[in-house]
Amino acid sequence: MLSATLSPTNHWASPEVSAPSEDSHLSDVCALLALMVTSQTANQTGSRNDIEIDAKHLDQLKQQMADAVRQAQEAQHKSGLFGFLSNVFGKDIAEIAGAVAAAAAMVATGGAAAPLVLLALSSALEVGAKVGQELGLDPKICLGMSLAGAALGLCAGGSGQAVGTIASAARGVKASATAVEGGATVAGGALGAASGHEHAQSLHHQADATAFQMRTDSTNVDIDDALQMLADSLRSEQHETGIVSAILKDQADANNTLSERV
Amino acid sequence: MSIASTNVSSFASELATLLIETENSQSDAAHSERDAARSHYLADANAQIQKLHDAADATEAGALTSGALTMAGGALQIGAASAQFTYDTDKASVCELSASTDVKQRLASEAFNAGFLQTSGKLLGDCAAPVKAFLGDAAAARDQADAKTYETLGEQAQWQMSDASASIDKASKVGDKILDVVQSLQHDQAASNNAVIGRI
Numbered sequence: 173m174l175s176a177t178l179s180p181t182n183h184w185a186s187p188e189v190s191a192p193s194e195d196s197h198l199s200d201v202c203a204l205l206a207l208m209v210t211s212q213t214a215n216q217t218g219s220r221n222d223i224e225i226d227a228k229h230l231d232q233l234k235q236q237m238a239d240a241v242r243q244a245q246e247a248q249h250k251s252g253l254f255g256f257l258s259n260v261f262g263k264d265i266a267e268i269a270g271a272v273a274a275a276a277a278m279v280a281t282g283g284a285a286a287p288l289v290l291l292a293l294s295s296a297l298e299v300g301a302k303v304g305q306e307l308g309l310d311p312k313i314c315l316g317m318s319l320a321g322a323a324l325g326l327c328a329g330g331s332g333q334a335v336g337t338i339a340s341a342a343r344g345v346k347a348s349a350t351a352v353e354g355g356a357t358v359a360g361g362a363l364g365a366a367s368g369h370e371h372a373q374s375l376h377h378q379a380d381a382t383a384f385q386m387r388t389d390s391t392n393v394d395i396d397d398a399l400q401m402l403a404d405s406l407r408s409e410q411h412e413t414g415i416v417s418a419i420l421k422d423q424a425d426a427n428n429t430l431s432e433r434v
Numbered sequence: 435m436s437i438a439s440t441n442v443s444s445f446a447s448e449l450a451t452l453l454i455e456t457e458n459s460q461s462d463a464a465h466s467e468r469d470a471a472r473s474h475y476l477a478d479a480n481a482q483i484q485k486l487h488d489a490a491d492a493t494e495a496g497a498l499t500s501g502a503l504t505m506a507g508g509a510l511q512i513g514a515a516s517a518q519f520t521y522d523t524d525k526a527s528v529c530e531l532s533a534s535t536d537v538k539q540r541l542a543s544e545a546f547n548a549g550f551l552q553t554s555g556k557l558l559g560d561c562a563a564p565v566k567a568f569l570g571d572a573a574a575a576r577d578q579a580d581a582k583t584y585e586t587l588g589e590q591a592q593w594q595m596s597d598a599s600a601s602i603d604k605a606s607k608v609g610d611k612i613l614d615v616v617q618s619l620q621h622d623q624a625a626s627n628n629a630v631i632g633r634i
Contacts, residue, residue: 204450204451205616262504273515280522336526339526340523340526343519343522343523343526344519346515346518346519346522347515347516347518347519347522348515350511350512350514350515350518351512351515351516353511353515354508354509354510354511354512354513354514354515354555355508355512356508357504357505357507357508357511357559358504358505358508358509358512359508360504360508361500361501361502361503361504361505361507361508361562362501362505364497364500364501364504365497365498365500365501365502365504365505366501367497368493368494368496368497368498368500368501368570369494369497369498371493371494371497372490372491372493372494372497373490373494375486375489375490375493376487376490378486378490379483379486379487379490382482382483382486383479383480383483386476386479386480386483386588390472390475390476393472393595397599400603404606407610408609408610408613411610411613412613414617415613415616415617415620418617418620418621419617419620419621419624422620422621422623422624422625423624425624425628426624426627426628426631429628429631429632430631433631433632
């Protein structure tokens with residue numbers, strides 16, 4: 173390719189080549205073409221070297237890109253796992269603990285009404301046992317209901333001490349459940365931060381993969397250019413060689429003609 | 435190597451030199467265009483990648499800030515549970531009607547601490563999501579949009595590179611035609627010489 177050979181700014185250009193000697197018997201055009209052929213040969217060598225270097229670089233880039241994609245997948249997997257655990261701790265466990273704490277708070281703060289509730293439950297169970305017996309319900313069930321009613325009645329009878337104990341236990345359960353809720357929230361926050369960190373790492377690796385893809389594209393362009401230049405150079409060299417041969421043949425014909433005339 | 439400095443005498447050589455210089459100039463211009471387009475492509479691609487990293491950093495900053503706020507809220511919640519338990523226990527063990535002023539003040543202080551810790555913890559926990567959205571998601575989305583813009587610019591630069599490559603190919607084909615013209619001129623000149631010799 174002429175431009176590749178002659179362009180002073182071409183980065184594919186080969187080192188300077190020596191001009192044909194003064195005593196060459198070729199014509200000016202032949203000398204010019206010979207110079208171009210010599211330059212094409214040097215240019216081809218340069219193109220081949222560039223292709224080899226770019227091919228090695230391409231292999232490295234492909235390996236790096238594969239590593240980046242694999243790391244991004246691993247980071248995304250970790251992010252998903254941490255996110256799942258964050259939801260379990262920060263939402264599920266915390267909500268259950270919160271519900272337990274709320275129920276315990278109701279029991280702890282509703283101490284005054286507890287004896288009345290126990291008496292009402294006791295009476296209801298006694299009535300239920302009698303009605304069930306009359307309606308032909310299983311005697312064992314009726315007996316169980318009757319016993320439960322009696323037990324509740326006893327508890328209600330000793331309401332002062334029993335209620336105090338229940339309220340105290342409820343306060344403990346409430347505090348524990350609230351603490352568990354807070355702990356679960358802390359764990360959920362920590363796991364959420366870890367999930368976000370891993371997600372960010374995945375994004376970084378994806379960006380790296382994009383960078384490697386960009387460099388791969390750029391290297392592919394280099395290889396395409398070098399291949400195109402090599403092909404053009406080979407074609408031009410062949411062309412120029414053919415021209416030189418034709419010129420030499422014409423000169424030989426002229427000499428022959430002149431000799432015949434002489 | 436400079437073609438212009440080559441000593442030529444024949445018309446064909448002079449024409450070839452002239453045409454080659456012209457082709458050379460066109461090829462140089464096309465190469466310059468392609469190099470410029472390539473520089474733009476690399477710059478845009480690097481800017482795109484930088485923005486993608488910025489988006490990742492923003493995502494991480496939002497997640498870490500949100501996590502820290504959530505953890506702080508949970509810790510305050512634990513403190514609130516402890517304070518509330520102390521208050522409930524003390525309150526249950528004291529008859530409010532007959533309690534002294536000091537005891538009442540202590541109970542009020544414990545109630546205030548429990549409420550303050552509970553409210554602070556809830557406030558921090560509630561702030562986590564908006565802070566994450568503001569610091570992380572919004573900034574990341576902005577950086578992603580910028581990255582997309584640079585990606586588009588990079589694609590434009592790739593088109594320009596492609597156009598310049600086409601121009602280079604065109605100039606290369608012009609060079610082949612120049613060689614054909616040189617060959618033709620030389621052949622005609624030789625034929626003419628032969629004819630002249632034949633006439634002598």
